[in-house]
Amino acid sequence: EMITTDVIIIGAGASGITAAKTLADQGVTDFVMLEATDRVGGRVRNADFAGGKVELGANWVEGVNGPGPVNPVWTLAQEVNLRSFYSFFDNGTSNIYDERGFVPIEEAASTVEAADKAFEFVGELSKNLTEGNIEDISQQTGQRFFGFYPKTAIEMALDWWYYDFTTAEPPRASSLKNTVPLPTEEIFGPDHYFVADPRGYAVVFQPLLKSYLKMDGETVVDSRLKLGKVVNKIEYTDTGVVVSTADGSVYKAKAAIVTASIGVLQSNLINFSPGLPFWKMSVIYQFDMAVYTKIFLSFPSKFWPTHPGSEFMLYADESRGYYTIWQSLDKQFPDKSLIFVTVTDEQSKRVNQQSFNDTLGEVMVVLRKMFGENIPMADEIYYYDWQSDPYAKGSYSNWPIGVSTFEFKQLQAPVGRVYFCGEHTSELYSGYLHGALLEGERTGNEVIQCLKKGKCQGDFAAGMK
Ligand code: FAD
Secondary structure, eight states: OEEEOSEEEEOOSHHHHHHHHHHHHTTOOOEEEEOSSSSSOTTOOEEEETTEEEESSOOEEEEESOSSOOOHHHHHHHHTTOOEEEOOGGGGGGSEEETTEEOOHHHHHHHHHHHHHHHHHHHHHHHHHHHTTOOOOBHHHHHHHHTOOOOSHHHHHHHIIIIIHHHSSOTTTBBSTTTSSOHIIIIIOSEEEEEOOTTOGGGGGHHHHHTTSOEETTEEOOTTEEOSOOEEEEEEOSSOEEEEETTSOEEEESEEEEOOOHHHHHHTOSEEESOOOHHHHHHHHHSEEEOEEEEEEEOSSOOSOOSTTOSEEEEOOSSTTSSOEEEEOTTTSTTSOEEEEEEEHHHHHHHHTSOHHHHHHHHHHHHHHHHOTTOOOOSEEEOOOTTTOTTTSSSEEEOBTTOOHHHHHHHHOOBTTEEEOSGGGOTTTTTSHHHHHHHHHHHHHHHHHHHHHOOOOHHHHHTOO
């Protein structure tokens, strides 16, 4: 079977959904979307847990309530009346625990103040580097300019809270100029809303899908969306593409838009023919796919504080990043007793290799240190291994130190008639859902330029070796 169409969109996550919509809005309606899994939404995905639904991937609408432009995810959230809750992050540093239990606020105050000041300083330093057109440094290098060398358990927990909790990698690894201050907050606003909607966060895609695909209620019934199609080969030239899937289907088109994550691109799931040029592979390998894991726990009763401002709790361990950030879900699930803890990077990789039971044993030890020996045992534990998911290969990208803006343009650049987009190609919002949405739109427009005006951006690639 060989199907001929104008454009093939690989992946029906946020980027693929907006890329196809952008094409359809401008009259290019002859396209197919090839999605490996049996659903749309990609890394926006929920699961049943303790009689409710929890989000395994994207969870917050990030960057809300600014004076300027509105985050496109927030606009969609309003449209579908998404159930979401303001996250009061400011109080996190007032709720510090260590192996002896709650750390009195006075006891931690000077450490918290120093870490706050260091964080502010690093933000200012980053702005100065950008304004002065000075080369990038790592977040960690920025901290050293202030003299912040996290050493104690509390200092490491604060360091993790300020940096790893966002980028999912340590300050040593992350670009300073591209991460602090966070463009998402600077441009869209300082606030973050935590989504807990029984329909799932992915309901925000409904207005987009409905605008260009045939639907039966909430379900897409349009033959242009093809589920269960794992793309494993892309043959391309400067005039077209031939895309093959694992089940033996072949599609021919004028252009392809690949929205697979940077982790998937690193994994060789898709075989490009000819092989992608060195400049392209080099930046694909240089960029980081981080791993971020939420470990959900359900208890027979609450033993954590439930007063306003106690939602976030920091646990300071002598091992950095060991079950550091705890978040209760009392507002979201008032008649349940749910809490979750976030781990990233090496700690994520570690828990992904052990059984739920082993992880439960570890978190119970931590919770007993925080809240005392008499707390009940959890009834349920669940977390999702994004790193082993062949169609995600991690949670989201992080801009590492050492990738210049020019190299980033190479990450965005098409090769022949193959276009690339996803959260990882968003210069300002990489890692975020809004970044993915906006990139689908940008790339859809590029493809329109190519099809309608013959401007296919081949020049960029032509100058590369
Ligand atoms: P994806 O959603 O990955 O879409 C790509 C699609 O391509 C997928 O559906 C995949 O199945 C498919 N695919 C891959 N390979 C193939 C192939 N070979 N053939 C066919 N199809 C293929 N963002 C926020 O804004 N706020 C948050 O709070 C937040 N938290 C997060 C927490 C976690 C744990 C994770 C994992 C992500 C989080 N994100 C968050 C990031 C957000 O989820 C992503 O940025 C966004 O969903 C990415 O969209 P995308 O279209 O770029 O990629």
